[in-house]
Amino acid sequence: MRKVEIMAPVGSFESLQAAIQAGADSVYFGIEQLNMRARSSINFTIEDLKEIKRRCSEQGIKTYLTLNTVLYDHDINLMKSIIHSAKEAEVDAVIAMDQAAIMYAREVGLTVHLSTQINITNVEALKFYAHFADVAVLSRELTLQQVQMICESVEKEQVKGPSGELMRIEVFVHGALCMAVSGKCYLSLHTHNSSANRGACKQNCRRTYEVKDDQGNELLIDNEYIMSPKDLCTVNFLDKIIETGVSVLKIEGRSKGPDYVFATVSAYAAARDAALAGKFTQAMGQELLEKLEKVYNRGFWGGYFLGKELGEWTDSDGSKAKRRREFLGNGIKYFPKIGVGEFKLKTGKLSVGDTIMVTGPTTGIFEMEVKEMRVENEIVQTVERNIPFSMQTPQKVRPSDKIFRIIEVFEIAQS
Numbered sequence: 498m499r500k501v502e503i504m505a506p507v508g509s510f511e512s513l514q515a516a517i518q519a520g521a522d523s524v525y526f527g528i529e530q531l532n533m534r535a536r537s538s539i540n541f542t543i544e545d546l547k548e549i550k551r552r553c554s555e556q557g558i559k560t561y562l563t564l565n566t567v568l569y570d571h572d573i574n575l576m577k578s579i580i581h582s583a584k585e586a587e588v589d590a591v592i593a594m595d596q597a598a599i600m601y602a603r604e605v606g607l608t609v610h611l612s613t614q615i616n617i618t619n620v621e622a623l624k625f626y627a628h629f630a631d632v633a634v635l636s637r638e639l640t641l642q643q644v645q646m647i648c649e650s651v652e653k654e655q656v657k658g659p660s661g662e663l664m665r666i667e668v669f670v671h672g673a674l675c676m677a678v679s680g681k682c683y684l685s686l687h688t689h690n691s692s693a694n695r696g697a698c699k700q701n702c703r704r705t706y707e708v709k710d711d712q713g714n715e716l717l718i719d720n721e722y723i724m725s726p727k728d729l730c731t732v733n734f735l736d737k738i739i740e741t742g743v744s745v746l747k748i749e750g751r752s753k754g755p756d757y758v759f760a761t762v763s764a765y766a767a768a769r770d771a772a773l774a775g776k777f778t779q780a781m782g783q784e785l786l787e788k789l790e791k792v793y794n795r796g797f798w799g800g801y802f803l804g805k806e807l808g809e810w811t812d813s814d815g816s817k818a819k820r821r822r823e824f825l826g827n828g829i830k831y832f833p834k835i836g837v838g839e840f841k842l843k844t845g846k847l848s849v850g851d852t853i854m855v856t857g858p859t860t861g862i863f864e865m866e867v868k869e870m871r872v873e874n875e876i877v878q879t880v881e882r883n884i885p886f887s888m889q890t891p892q893k894v895r896p897s898d899k900i901f902r903i904i905e906v907f908e909i910a911q912s
Contacts, residue, residue: 501739501746501769504561504667505762508540508751513549514861515755516558519762523559524549525592527751531566531576543579546586559589563751564602565612568595577601590632599629603659613637613669620650623664631658632745634667637674637729640804641741644668648742665744670735671761671789672749674726674800730797732764732789733782736772738802750793755862756822756854757792764789791820819906822854828898829885838894842882847902849878855890857898863891864903 504523505516516524526549527540541549546562553560562583568576576598583591584607591602594614602609610632617623618636626633635644648666650656658664729749731738738746746769748761764785771777786797793816826842838855847853849867856862870877870888880886 499773500744501773502559502744503762503766503769504745504747505758506672506748506751506753507758508753509755510545510548510858511755511856511861512751512753512758513552514859515759515856516762517552517556518861519759520766521558521762523561523589523745524553525561525563525747525751527563528579528582529575531564531568531572531579531598543582546582546588550586550588561590561592561610562588563592563612564598565592565594565614568597573597580605580607583607592634603629608660610634610667618643620647620654620656623647623651624654624656627656627658627664629659630664631660631662632665632667634669634745634747637669638801639668641737641802642804644738644743644802645741652742666742667745667747668738668743669729669749669800670731670738670746670765671729673795674729727796727798728794729800730786730789730794731799731802732768732785733779734799734803735765735768735782736777739769739772753793754822755856759862760789760792791818793818821904822901823904825853825900825902826882827900828855828857828894828896830896831890831894832887833893836889836891837887838890839885839887840894840900841885842880842900844882845902846879846881847886847900852903854901854903855892855894855898856901857895860892860895860898865891 502522503520504525505512505519505521507513507516507524507526513524513526528543528546529540550560562579564576564579580591580598580602584605588607590608590610591598592610592612593599593602594612599609599611609630611617611626611630611634613634613636615626615633616636617626617633618639623633635647639647644666651664651666656664735746746765748758748765750757750761768777768782768785771781790797795815796817823845824843825845825847826840829839829841831838847867847870849870851867852864853867854862854864867888870880870886872880872884872886877886
């Protein structure tokens with residue numbers, strides 16, 4: 498059975514642990530700046546690199562550092578410092594698009610993976626970049642037939658990277674899409690002098706728009722979100738993607754929480770395993786898609802893989818997830834002999850029968866139904882804020898953990 502890698506997005510230690518728990522084969526992440534999420538709060542620091550590598554190495558998971566923005570001259574010293582730190586921490590590869598970063602990573606002996614920002618759409622371009630990189634993410638605008646043709650050409654023409662192995666082909670299979678080709682958008686730069694190509698997108702495309710002529714006449718449009726595509730989701734035809742010969746399935750979402758990471762990695766790992774074993778069915782694909790609808794999404798479509806000419810646009814602002822999480826409080830301590838965690842709510846209330854999610858930098862993520870709670874060893878049905886309470890938990894609870902109540906869509910509609 499050939500190897501097909503599931504690559505998970507991680508922007509925090511909570512998400513990293515969730516990816517590990519869900520069965521990711523590799524993770525990708527940013528540190529400091531110079532990556533496509535440079536202005537968000539989801540980046541690790543240089544000091545985090547060795548801990549990331551340690552946790553992943555213990556589980557046999559590959560680590561890939563994103564360094565995939567346009568670089569200016571004043572960025573070069575920082576780029577070199579980041580690459581040196583990655584090399585020292587034994588990170589497995591750097592994901593890059595700027596030739597300066599690609600060349601310097603090769604100079605210090607760090608494996609290079611090509612970012613989707615390069616927009617590779619044919620095997621001749623792949624041959625050129627094979628001098629520098631061992632893995633290439635293909636453009637998101639390609640169909641299944643085009644992807645398969647590239648994969649077949651790599652094998653037929655023996656296109657090899659610096660490692661001497663055949664180049665591995667990677668494709669995005671899930672997550673947010675940009676209305677611009679491979680994310681090369683200039684709207685944010687034009688309106689806010691904040692370049693999307695340097696990780697500082699203001700997401701102009703996610704807003705509503707009105708269309709008017711120079712006489713003030715408003716034109717009728719079907720959807721006010723005319724530049725905001727639905728999220729890519731391929732889990733219900735992942736077997737077809739695997740049949741093209743790709744080696745890496747990449748999930749977008751470094752700005753998402755651990756619940757998103759766990760759900761997406763789990764779903765795609767299950768679909769991948771079934772496809773490789775010849776057991777994937779349409780029913781399974783639909784079941785997994787319904788599970789993915791519960792975490793952050795703008796609605797789903799299959800991208801360009803199936804030959805569609807135009808994108809599909811979302812019709813609302815923000816997530817269309819079929820459930821949401823409500824922050825309640827934090828863990829206090831854990832009693833390992835009896836498997837009981839102690840918590841305190843900072844807001845809201847919690848009742849027996851509620852479903853909760855617990856996340857933390859070391860804990861990762863777990864969910865459970867509240868079956869019994871105690872306050873000062875007395876059984877209670879409901880607890881409110883500032884009152885320490887205890888309950889049995891399936892995993893160890895830590896003071897850094899956060900507790901959330903899971904609210905289903907029908908509950909939101911009724912409230």
